[in-house]
Amino acid sequence: MPARVKADLEKIKELERIISENKTKYPIEKIIEDGRKEKVIDIVVKTILSQNTSDKLRDIAFSNIKRNFKDMKDIIKADSKKIEKLIRVCGLPKIKTKRMKTALKEILRRFEDPEKMKEEEEEKLFSFLCSIKGIGPKSASVIMAFAGFDTFPVDTHISRIIRRIGIANGSREKIFQMVSPHIKNKIVAHIFLINHGRNICKAKNPKCEECLFQKICEYRKTHYKKK
Template sequence: MLKKQRYEEFVKYFSTHNPDAQTELNYSNPYELLVAVILSAQCTDKRINQVTPRLFERFPDAPSLASGTVDEVFTYIRSVSYPNNKAKHLVGMANKLMEEFQGKVPEKVEDLIKLPGVGRKTANVISSVVYNKPAMAVDTHVFRVSNRLGLTSRATTPLAVEKQLVKHLPKETIAIAHHWLILHGRYICVARRPKCEECPITYFCKYFETHYLNKKS
């Protein structure tokens, strides 16, 4: 199957079966989403959702977080991965929000990426989820699933995957396709032993094609 067909089948399937896909991180405003996404690096959303309620109660906005100490923030997030780094990032991020962005979460990726703890992936999440822009955040799931499905080929870096997906996906589907790929990767196309037996989209999957149909090639 040609790559163009894979994209068409991909969009057709998920726009039909999961037209309302969204993040599983709990949040109620852009500030909370930014904090949650920073925390989510190398950690499950489920665990992030366990620590954010108390964190948001103590630090409900950028001003309160900016005036907090790294040590106190740490006590709220000690059960997530890299709590020392993330506590430092969160306080630094909040301070920069206050100093350069009037305490508001900026809209542009080039501004978001200046914030401590915010890399390209997090910036793209905020850009697409909060501001509904056609940005593709490539995390471990998007990277793996795109390559397996055959939406990307010979993509060895997240940036390469991002560029190919943005180029080939219909513009209005880029933001939601991010969630389609993540949810599929989280529950079906898992890293270690992909559950091809219960996967509904093997009919256009390159990985299934090469690993299950003609194992010779």
């Protein structure tokens, strides 16, 4: 497929219309509400733990951390080996320990109270988070989404769906840059599409017959032409 220079705006509109008409399919409001109840500093730790792993393993690692650290700030000075042991279950323990320590240090250097991040200007906060080693645009927008901002983090499920439908192509970062500015209800679209990717538009054998987006999907058209 030739590289797209711009996202297909008509398809984005249609995608959002379909999501909006079917948003009760997944417990989106509850996910947002639960996520936004958490302290920002917990969200930062959780987001780093969730890199390259499943939600289930991330949650086990996070519970281990919570049981051992009442205040996430204590991670900064804690023994790395101890943390690595606690989070081993979610993979990359050395890297994630380093990333958590760095992120917490940087955040506390800038915000005496990390909850103040919620009041920061959106663009400034995004650039600040992306400037921290180990936090890329996806992690930054996940943190911001649950800190109360309307962002559209692009993970592996979302990038796959966006490419298959034919809205945009390229890397996850490229898709984020091309698509995110045009999504009106970003956090809702993010949660809907993640769930859609896990349940319907799977990496292997997508269930196109059950898909709400089949009328606008390039992959579906091509796939059926070949049959």
